[in-house]
Amino acid sequence: MSNICFPFTLTITLPMKIAEPKPRFPLTLLLASLAAGVLLVITGCASMDASNQESLLVAAGFRARTPQTPKQHELYDAAPAYKVEHASLNGKSFYAYKYESKGVAYIGGEAEYQRYKQLAIAQRIARDYYTAAEMNRQAAWGWYGAYGYRTMGW
Numbered sequence: 001m002s003n004i005c006f007p008f009t010l011t012i013t014l015p016m017k018i019a020e021p022k023p024r025f026p027l028t029l030l031l032a033s034l035a036a037g038v039l040l041v042i043t044g045c046a047s048m049d050a051s052n053q054e055s056l057l058v059a060a061g062f063r064a065r066t067p068q069t070p071k072q073h074e075l076y077d078a079a080p081a082y083k084v085e086h087a088s089l090n091g092k093s094f095y096a097y098k099y100e101s102k103g104v105a106y107i108g109g110e111a112e113y114q115r116y117k118q119l120a121i122a123q124r125i126a127r128d129y130y131t132a133a134e135m136n137r138q139a140a141w142g143w144y145g146a147y148g149y150r151t152m153g154w
Helices: 027-048 050-060 070-078 110-140
Strands: 062-063 084-089 092-099 106-109
Touching: 050 092, 050 106, 050 110, 084 110, 092 110, 106 110
Parallel strands: none
Antiparallel strands: 062 106, 084 092, 092 106
16 A cells, blocks of 8 residues: 555665774784883993993093003903993093994093983983883874874875
């Protein structure tokens, strides 16, 4: 009887909603940045790069010296490489850093050593702040619409 009143059939097709895959990159990015952070901490705590340490020593006022006498060569060869060491000679206290690949030693007094420590601490704090900011930026990528493809109109 309904076919008599309405001789035609109306078919309505609703647009299908395609489920968007949930992005997995925030978790992957977070794990990758965490792994990179752990790697940086492990390598950063082991020792500073020699050229970086050299620039800190020069900025603190240490002077580069090449061993000249046989006694100086003997002391230079006995010193550990790439490490600031406290020493005293003829009642004078000083600090020395052996840069083995260049064949020089950086020599400084107490004031230079204290300045070197301050510069090294300031550099470590700056590096830690940078690492934390980078990890925060990477963790926030794609969250809350702050970053990512949704804000770019894609």
